[in-house]
Amino acid sequence: MNSMHYLYAAYIATWVIHGTYLFILVRKYSRVRKEMESLRK
Amino acid sequence: MKRGFPLLAIVTALLLSFALYEALIAAPTEQTMGNVQRIFYYHVPSAWTAFVLFLINFVSSIIYLIRRDSKSDIVAFVSAEVGVVFCTVVIVTGPIWARPVWGIWWAPGDIRLTTTLVLWLIYISYLMVRRLSTGGKTPVIAAVVAIFGALDVPLVYFSIWFFRTQHPSPVIGGGGSLDPRMAHVLLINWVAFLCLAWLLCWTRYELEVAKRKVEEAQALESMLEGSR
Numbered sequence: 001m002n003s004m005h006y007l008y009a010a011y012i013a014t015w016v017i018h019g020t021y022l023f024i025l026v027r028k029y030s031r032v033r034k035e036m037e038s039l040r041k
Numbered sequence: 042m043k044r045g046f047p048l049l050a051i052v053t054a055l056l057l058s059f060a061l062y063e064a065l066i067a068a069p070t071e072q073t074m075g076n077v078q079r080i081f082y083y084h085v086p087s088a089w090t091a092f093v094l095f096l097i098n099f100v101s102s103i104i105y106l107i108r109r110d111s112k113s114d115i116v117a118f119v120s121a122e123v124g125v126v127f128c129t130v131v132i133v134t135g136p137i138w139a140r141p142v143w144g145i146w147w148a149p150g151d152i153r154l155t156t157t158l159v160l161w162l163i164y165i166s167y168l169m170v171r172r173l174s175t176g177g178k179t180p181v182i183a184a185v186v187a188i189f190g191a192l193d194v195p196l197v198y199f200s201i202w203f204f205r206t207q208h209p210s211p212v213i214g215g216g217g218s219l220d221p222r223m224a225h226v227l228l229i230n231w232v233a234f235l236c237l238a239w240l241l242c243w244t245r246y247e248l249e250v251a252k253r254k255v256e257e258a259q260a261l262e263s264m265l266e267g268s269r
Contacts, residue, residue, distance in 0.1 A: 003074075003077035003141050004076055006137050006140060006141050007077050007080060009137050010137040010138060011083060013134060014130050014133075014134060017126060017133065018126065018130075021126045021241070025241075025244055025248065028248055028252070032248060032255055035259070036251070
């Protein structure tokens with residue numbers, strides 16, 4: 001593997017970590033929203 | 042969400058794009074390591090951002106123990122969670138840089154690497170305490186764990202000053218010389234990551250407030266049903 005592959009791997013890994021966290025937040029948000037709607041009913 | 046949120050989101054996206062361009066294209070290539078040194082522009086700002094977030098967690102935990110208000114408890118929780126995300130970036134990008142430069146992924150027993158891993162594990166434990174512990178004492182236990190956990194932050198930062206380590210010397214005040222253009226790119230990336238951290242903390246804070254309101258309403262509803 002040349003050094004560029006390591007560079008891309010590090011940058012992609014960083015954005016995968018942040019993307020995964022954002023995905024978790026979106027899922028939590030939709031769950032809370034559903035619970036709020038069921039409470040209103 | 043408040044009106045400033047979309048503005049912060051736009052500013053963060055622009056800053057992150059500009060910082061990425063600066064790190065990959067505009068920054069000069071380091072003579073010894075070559076392009077792999079550019080990992081430094083993500084690795085170091087992520088570490089500094091994690092330290093800032095763990096400091097916020099430490100201060101909020103102390104405030105919580107004094108005042109016992111839910112706001113400082115939520116701030117402590119949110120800053121620890123987002124701090125763990127940034128610390129994960131540090132733990133992952135470090136070995137990716139080390140493999141081509143040192144020839145190994147991890148240097149077992151190295152003080153900087155070990156203390157950083159311990160720091161990450163401490164805050165993972167903090168989040169586990171918050172998730173798994175039940176009862177009214179959870180925020181108090183978590184605040185105490187956070188205060189002890191924060192003691193590892195200066196140990197991580199100053200470990201490369203006082204101990205022999207394979208890790209490169211400190212960027213600021215460590216005696217090494219950093220090219221001013223590299224320092225400029227490093228600073229831009231740090232500002233961009235701080236904005237991202239702020240955005241994530243804001244989102245997580247609002248979400249936690251909403252979640253606690255739902256839980257309160259659900260508890261009230263079940264109490265009312267039980268009394269009928």
